[in-house]
Amino acid sequence: MSAAIASVTKIRASSTLHKDIKNYGPKNMIDGNVDTCWNSDVGTPQWIQVHFESDVRVSALVFTFQGGFAPKCIKVMMQDGAEWKVVETLWGVDVSKQQVFEFKKSIKVPALRVVFEESYDTMWYRVLYILMVLLLVVLLVDAGGSESRSEPTYETTSAEMREWIMTQFKYTRITVCRIGKLDDGTWTCRPKSLCNRELNGTVLIRGLRDSQRALNPSNIGNAGYISKTNKTLIVAIPPSYGYADYLLDLTTQWTDIPTKRINESYSGAPFSAKVHKGFLDASERILGQVMDAFDEWGVIGYRKMGIERVVLTGHSLGAAVATLLALSVKHHLNPRVKMDVVTFGSPRIGNTEFAEWASAELRNMSYRVSNRNDVIAELPPRAMRWAHIEEEYFVTDTWHHTINRCPATTSTESEECSNAVSFMALNPAAHFNYFDTPYCY
Structure with missing residues (x-):
């Protein structure tokens, strides 16, 4: 199964009263047309109409609603001549999270109209409805009712x-844990804790703090830490932990890379490159702290301080921030120092132009690890022109630690790893369970 909606899909909405994107959400859903921005205070019923490039067989709809709007009754309609005929009646729930609506029977259509007849919000005449379709995915099967794939070519x-x-994942895991004795900067933890085994003896360089990120139980820093083991510096960034982090994650607003950053750090980035605003802001807020530590230990500049390698790692939100930090520091590195970026469950960070540039910048340095069925690794969706950077390492068996390298087959993403997993099979739990490694003891 795959997503039928792409950037060329034509979408129209019943009402686009407010086009002030600063206050009322994104300017469009996916097709670059302001008329697909549905944010209105005219109340229900409202509808979204989708016209595909060719006939598709639709079996389910997946929506994420925000801004106080949650539909109760949804009518799915197909075109019958000049008329629209109801083919499915669906019932939503009053939550601001992803909802999956499976059809009783798949339908083959050139166009689809989704009518939101009734809302859970009974005060609709006072409340401004802002429907931001973060995820509008139409799942389909081919005309024969089945789908075939060639054997995967990953290694x-x-x-x-x-x-x-x-090992890098364990460094990310303990970013939300209380580490043991830190009087001399060396970890000393309980006998069975993560940092007492292969991470034992790691020396803490500094904690990273961000006043706009959520607080977590870590006694090092809510935005991660920098540590040293042998001749390697580890920069570990935590995943989302609290409300402030989740708000940062949920935005699908992207922004231009500031010209100053292109001149200073993101050297050569095209002006058409766009990046997730929340992730970029989070990386910018701790970049100075990272650069100070790198300067102290000779990672940037030309001083010889014994450091031969630096690894930036993170999980979820931390994965996106670690990637952007790596792009920021790459051109400042001491030529003696090797850099690796190892991320886990990373969401997509920017548009295709950004992903292509970032992939070239981090070639042979980036290890983007994604768990089988990890839903976060598939968001924001490609249908909205978001793209991953290379190179994916796909975990097909988290219990037996089977990891497969997946070279890109189209642009910067492989079609044979995460993208080959049915959307219906994606599971939020897979995002948290990498290698069966607990957070803290």
Whole structure:
């Protein structure tokens, strides 16, 4: 199964009263047309109409609603000559999270109208409805009712590579844990804790703090930490933890890379490159702290301080921030220092132009690890012109630690790994359970 909606799909909405995108949401859904921005105070019923490039067989709809709007009764209609005929009646729930509506029977259509007849918000005459379709995915099967794929061509990583990747994940895992004694900067933890095994002896360089991120139980820093082990510096960024982080995650607003950043750090980035605003802002707020530590330890500049490698790692929101930090520091690195970026469950960070540039910048440095069925790794959706950077490492068996390298097959993404998983099979739990590694003991 795959998503039928793409950037060329034509979408129209019943009402576009407010086009002030600063106050009333994104200027369009996916097709660059302001008329697809549905935010209105005219109340229900309202509708969205989708015209595909060719006939598709639709089996389900997936929506995420925000801004106080949650539909109760949804009518799905197909065109019958000049008329629209109801083919499915669906019932939503009053939540601001993803809702999946499966059809009793798939339908083959050139166009679809989704009518929101009734809302849970009974005070609609006072409340401004802002429907931001973060995810409008139409799942389909081919005309024959089935879908076939060629055998995947990915390669399984070596045992040594798997162990190295899993070790980096443990560094990200403990970003939300209280570490043991830190009087001398060295971790001393309880006997069975993560930092007492292969991470034991790691020396804390500094904690990273961000006043706009959520507080977490860490006694090092709510935005991560920098540590040293042997001749390697580790920069570990935590995942989303609290309300402030979740608000940052939920935006699908992207922004231009500031010209100053292109001149200073994002050297060569095209002006058409756009990046997730929340992720960019979060990385900018701790960049100075990271650069100060790198300068102190000779990671940037030309001083020889014994550091031979720096690894930036993070999970979820932390994965996106770690990637942007890597792009910011790359051109400042001491030529003696090697850099790796190892991320887990990263959402998409920017548009295709950004992903292509970032992939070239981090080639042979980036390890984007995604768990099988991890829903966050598929968001924001490609249908809205978001794209991942290379190169994906796909976990097909988290219990036995099977990790497969997935070279890009189209643009910057592989079609044979995460993108080959049915959307209906994606599971939020898979985002949190990498390698069966707990957070804290």
